[in-house]
Amino acid sequence: QRFRFCGDLDCPDWVLAEISTLAKISSVKLKLICAQVLRDLLGEAIEYDKILKLTSDAKLESGDVKATIAVLGFILSSAAKHNVDSESLSSELQQLGLPKAEHASGLCRSYEEKQSPLQDRLRACSLRLSQLGSVRWRVDYTLSSSELQEVNEPVVHLTFNVRDRECDKMTAVPVTLSANKFWVLLA
């Protein structure tokens, strides 16, 4: 069976298995855990102790807690990735066996609030090889040189600051152009 939030593919087996674990947690606590998982997906620090406290009632083992975080992370990020609206997400989660009344609707409400910021964050994390940080320039006027006594030519110095996505370092690439070459670049 195809699900939109899985990108029109079958739902992974491990997600199906963990839906029953989600149903064990009360819906109020599930919404709070969702909020924590959303914080993690948006790049803020996740507060694992709070999640442990919230799941202690449902008597989940540590493996189950991690599985809960993983399955919530998958559902929320996958739904944002495929631009699924919260109604469709709710109906698909119910098809998978998540009880409607509170669990599915609570989850989808949290998702709906944070859908745009989540998609913005995913867009920012997309593969990008390098990024132009800034450009600095300077125009000099050469009066004379060792080769020719009267040169009288303008010269353009450019420095491109390139940020490497991987190591987050800025590299400076200096370029020097004569006036004619600079016109060619601009043309």
Next chain:
Amino acid sequence: MLLVLSAEHRAHLGCLPRAGGAAFGELGRLALEQLRRGAAPRACESAARQLNIGIDIIQHGVEGLVYLLTESSKLMISEVDFQDSINVLGFSDELNKSLLQLYLDNRKEIRSILGELAPRLPSYHSLEWRLDVQLASRSLRQQIKPAVTMKLHLNQNEDQTAQVLQTDPATLLHLIQQLEQALGEMKMNHCRRIVRNMK
């Protein structure tokens, strides 16, 4: 298969009967810790002080034990062979039994540690991809040129490297087809026969 112990090795292990029964337990523990974490001279020093034996003797004994255990585990020698090999050393029966017990108890763990020492090729960590369409360039306007850019993250002995690859969709489909053919080989009779025999 019998283990052949060199004269130097025998001399190192010769200190074991001098150390005595209680010390043997301590030396065995130090040997295993050395296998798990590497040499710990400070632990040897404190053991030497506790048991009132020279630090050299302790270190030789520990190294001798480590070598004996790794060689025996590496070759996976049976109990009988292990007993015959250490009979050469002329230890007491009790010491021989303790050595055998130490070997049998820790054989599996030592083998798993030795297994991790083999050299490794870079292995897959993750793959990021991106689908772009080139609409225009400086030389030609109004184009449609799709391209898939991928960043393959590899792991090699805790080193992370990344390789950037770019291809057009047709080549990517061809690549996928070749990889699926490779996976399909596993289902052929030849592979199935070998896998069955290995199990």
